[in-house]
Every structure is written in structure tokens, then in C-alpha cells.
Amino acid sequence: NAGVTQTPKFQVLKTGQSMTLQCAQDMNHEYMSWYRQDPGMGLRLIHYSVGAGITDQGEVPNGYNVSRSTTEDFPLRLLSAAPSQTSVYFCASREAYEQYFGPGTRLTVT
Amino acid sequence: DQQVKQNSPSLSVQEGRISILNCDYTNSMFDYFLWYKKYPAEGPTFLISISSIKDKNEDGRFTVFLNKSAKHLSLHIVPSQPGDSAVYFCAASSLKMDSSYKLIFGSGTRLLVRP
Numbered sequence: 001n002a003g004v005t006q007t008p009k010f011q012v013l014k015t016g017q018s019m020t021l022q023c024a025q026d027m028n029h030e031y032m033s034w035y036r037q038d039p040g041m042g043l044r045l046i047h048y049s050v051g052a053g054i055t056d057q058g059e060v061p062n063g064y065n066v067s068r069s070t071t072e073d074f075p076l077r078l079l080s081a082a083p084s085q086t087s088v089y090f091c092a093s094r095e096a097y098e099q100y101f102g103p104g105t106r107l108t109v110t
Numbered sequence: 111d112q113q114v115k116q117n118s119p120s121l122s123v124q125e126g127r128i129s130i131l132n133c134d135y136t137n138s139m140f141d142y143f144l145w146y147k148k149y150p151a152e153g154p155t156f157l158i159s160i161s162s163i164k165d166k167n168e169d170g171r172f173t174v175f176l177n178k179s180a181k182h183l184s185l186h187i188v189p190s191q192p193g194d195s196a197v198y199f200c201a202a203s204s205l206k207m208d209s210s211y212k213l214i215f216g217s218g219t220r221l222l223v224r225p
Contacts, residue, residue, distance in 0.1 A: 004153070035215075040119070042199060042217040043154070058212075090153050097142050097203055099213060101153030 002026050006091050006102035013081040013109045021076040021105050023091030031094045032074040033058065034066065036087040037104075043090065049074055081109045113137050114202050116216035124224050129187040131219050133200030136181065140202040144213065145174060145185050148197045157198070158185070190223045197221070 007022045025032065033048035045058030049068040063085060065077040074093075078085060086109045092099040115134045123129045133143075141162040146154035160167040160174045160183065167174050173186045187194055200216040 040217055042114075042116075043201075043215040045212065048212070092153075097144060097159065097213070098156050099146075099154075101146075101155070103153050104151070 004091055004093055004100050004102035006089075006105050008105060009103065011105060011107050013078070013107065015081060015083060015109060017081050019078055019081065021078075021089055021091075021107075023074045023076065023102060024072050025074075025091075025093040025100070026072065027093060027095070027100065028071060029093035029095055029100075030071065032068070033092050033094075033099070034064070034074070034076045035090045035092065036060065037090060038087050046076065046089075078107075081107075083109045085109050112217070113140075114200055114214050114216040116198075116200055116219050118219050119217070120220040120222070122222045122224060123190050125192055126189045129185075129190045129194065129221055129223065131185040131187075131198050131200075131221065133183045133185075133216055134181060135183075135202050137202070137204070138178075138181065139204045140214075141205060142203045143174070143176060143183050144201045144203075145172075146199040146201060146215075148199065148218070154199055187221075190221075192223045192225050195221055195223050 004025045030051045034046040035043040044060050047066040049055045055066050089105045091102040144159040145157040147157045148154040158169050158172050176183045197218045197220045199218045201213040203213050
């Protein structure tokens with residue numbers, strides 16, 4: 001099993017550009033989520049999904065969209081990038097309480 | 111207002127000694143607690159967990175203690191090894207509050223184990 005995979009690993013965007021961070025898991029988990037990690041802030045939940053076709057907002061959803069058309073994939077879209085979205089983004093899937101994280105995407109918005 | 115707090119941003123210990131990482135929470139509805147370990151340029155990995163019906167859970171060199179009255183948990187690593195150097199996140203969840211098992215994370219403690 002590959003577990004949770006994320007692409008790209010690194011990305012630099014200019015303010016106002018849009019992009020999609022990809023996330024896929026091969027563990028057949030229903031629950032998937034996106035977090036951002038900022039210094040001194042820990043991991044904050046952006047959006048999550050409890051199954052295909054079902055998504056909901058987390059703690060910091062503004063500026064991000066998600067969709068879940070399949071169990072495996074959960075892409076995160078930045079509609080119009082802002083410097084405040086410079087962060088490391090982690091996708092996770094889980095079974096009950098234990099979450100399995102991807103390796104992360106380091107995004108810089110200039 | 112942070113519901114899960116790790117007040118020590120960093121900790122340095124000598125190899126072979128005990129490392130104690132602390133975590134406080136404010137919501138008495140939390141009923142499950144987890145510790146995650148994160149190396150640079152990698153995603154967090156699950157380390158150990160404890161249910162609120164227990165006060166201790168042990169897995170090899172790692173032990174988590176839960177004090178519900180104080181709303182405090184701690185992770186003990188004995189003996190500490192240089193490979194334990196990482197950032198440790200505490201997380202909490204409540205099935206009573208939220209059936210989606212959402213996790214609330216602390217801000218992390220960076221542990222350095224000196225050879």
C-alpha cells in the first residue's frame with residue numbers, strides 16, 4: 001500500500017493564481033481531511049469529508065474548496081492564492097480515531 | 111481559544127534519560143487522546159493513544175498518562191534516543207461531541223535528544 005500520497009511536494013504561486021493540491025489514499029478509508037501547519041499553530045483543519053460526495057468545513061476553510069467524487073481522491077483547490085496561504089499542507093485519511101498523513105505540500109505564495 | 115495546548119515549544123534531553131512532553135486541554139468532553147510524531151519534511155505519524163476510561167497506556171519505551179481531573183496528559187519516553195528527536199503533537203477528540211471523530215491538535219513540542 002502507498003498509504004496517503006500528495007502532489008506536488010513544493011509549489012510557488014503568485015498572489016491571485018489558483019491551483020489544486022492532489023491527495024489520494026489506497027486504504028479505502030471513508031474519512032479524509034486537509035490540514036495546514038504553521039509555526040506555533042499546530043495542525044489546523046481546513047476541510048474534511050466523511051465519504052464520497054460529502055464534504056464539510058473545518059476550522060480554517062476560507063479561500064479553499066474541496067470535492068470528493070471518489071473514495072480515493074480528495075483534492076484541495078486554492079481559488080485565488082494569498083500570501084497568508086503560505087504554509088505546509090497535509091492530507092490525511094483515517095479509520096476511527098487514528099489518522100494517516102501524507103508527506104505534505106510546501107506552498108509559498110509571493 | 112486553543113482547546114489543546116502544548117505550552118513547551120521545545121525540550122532538550124540527554125540520550126538515555128527520560129523525556130516528558132506535556133499537553134493540557136480545556137474541553138471535558140474530549141474522550142480520546144493521541145500523540146503524533148513528526149520528522150522534518152514528512153507527515154505526522156501516529157505514536158500512541160489513550161481513551162478517557164484509562165489513566166495510562168504503555169507501548170515499549172512510550173507511555174502516555176492521563177489525568178482527567180487536571181485535564182492534563184503527558185508522554186514519557188524512556189530511555190530517550192537520538193532518533194526520537196522530532197516534533198510531537200498532542201491531539202484530542204470526542205465522539206460525544208462529534209461523530210466524525212475530528213481531531214483537535216496542539217501546537218507541538220520539538221524534542222531534541224542529545225547524544
